[in-house]
Amino acid sequence: MTAKELLAARAFRWCLLATGLLAVLAMAVLGYLRWRPVAAAPGWQYAVLVDDVEMIDSLAVSPAGELLGTTQHNHGKGELVRFDRNWQVTTLLSGLSKPAGLLPWRDGVLIAQEEQNMWVMYWAPSGARPLFRSDYAEGITKLSNGNIVILADRKNGELTEFNPDTGSSRILLSGLDKGEGLCAMPDGRIYFTEKQRNSSLYQYQAGEGPRAGGKLALFGGLQSPGFLLCTSQGIWITEDRTNDGRLLFWDFARLQVIAEHLHAPQSVLIRSDHELLLAEQGRSRLLLFSRNSKP
Known part of the structure; x- marks a missing residue:
């Protein structure tokens, strides 16, 4: 050589x-x-309640007081599940396609499915039935008048109001860029985001009158927001990021970081004045956050 x-x-x-x-x-x-472990803000702690629910996504308490959730598998592999007091999981409804929204309604819950031309399903202990069709329904909430609002997660998506009594619907907003997260206040204020980096929180005023309509940007800087929960104290927000998702709280004045280093956090459910549940999809876990004082 x-x-x-x-x-x-x-x-x-x-x-x-x-x-x-x-x-x-x-x-x-x-x-x-x-x-990397989850980092909670000062005054906050967390514990793992369940750590083996693959693709855990939406959470809701049924009218009967049961804790329900969805697993966000697509192509008919998603499920509606129930957590008992010992945190054991039971399947209530299978055959769902990417169930991404869960809303208590009448005697049961409504389930939004985030695929094209899918039914919003109504499940109750007496059985399940389709309610109305929607495209890429990512978020679902209800107004004080009883109407249901759906947010579409797609390019040129819509915010749509549906009347379950008459079967009629109307588009509130169009041209949305992959809408994510949806919640409403009793006075008709609807909040949503668009899933992208440096996204904003938007407000839409439902109803009639000079304040109704319009897409109002409130603040930006959100990183891939995925879920909103409206409360009288403010709005909970999760950022659906794989390695560094965050749990945020906006008190109508300032944005606070409650937890960091979450893996694809999804739904938040208030359990009490000082406790909330969070679905951490990336680690297949259900977490309990508790605080020493209000945020």
Whole structure:
């Protein structure tokens, strides 16, 4: 082997070694991000209640007081499930396609499915039936007049109001860019986001009068927001990010970070004045957050 060939062979070996070291380093970084513990804000703690519910997504309490959830599998593999007092999981309804919204309604719950031309399903202890069709229904909420509002997660999506008594519907807003997260206040204020980096929280005023209609941006800087929960104190927001999702709270004046390093956090459900549940989809977990004082 000539000196030139020897140098080339050594360079090749060093290249292989460097590539291997970079691969090991990349795996270490990914492992750290994957298992990095959730960081809660001062005054907050969290505990794992369930850690084996794959693709856990929406949460709701049924009119009968049972804790329900959905698993967000697509193509008919999603489910509506119930958590008992020992946190055991029972399937109530299968055959759902990416169920991404859960709303207590009458004697049961409405289930929105985030695929094209799918039924919004009504489930009650007496059985399940389709209510109305919708495209890519990501969020579902209800107004004080009893009407239901659906948000479509697609390009050029819509915010649509549906009257369950007459079967009629009307588009409130169109041209939305993959709407995500939806909740409403008793006075008709509807809040939603669009799932993108540096997204904004938007407000729409339902009803009649000079304040009704229009898409009002309230603040920006949200990173892939995925869920909203309206309360009288403010709005809970989760950011659906794989390695660094956050749980946020907006008190109508300032935005607070309640938890970081979550893996694809989804729905939030208030359990009491000082406790809330959070579906952490990326780790297949149901978390309980508790606080020492109000945020």
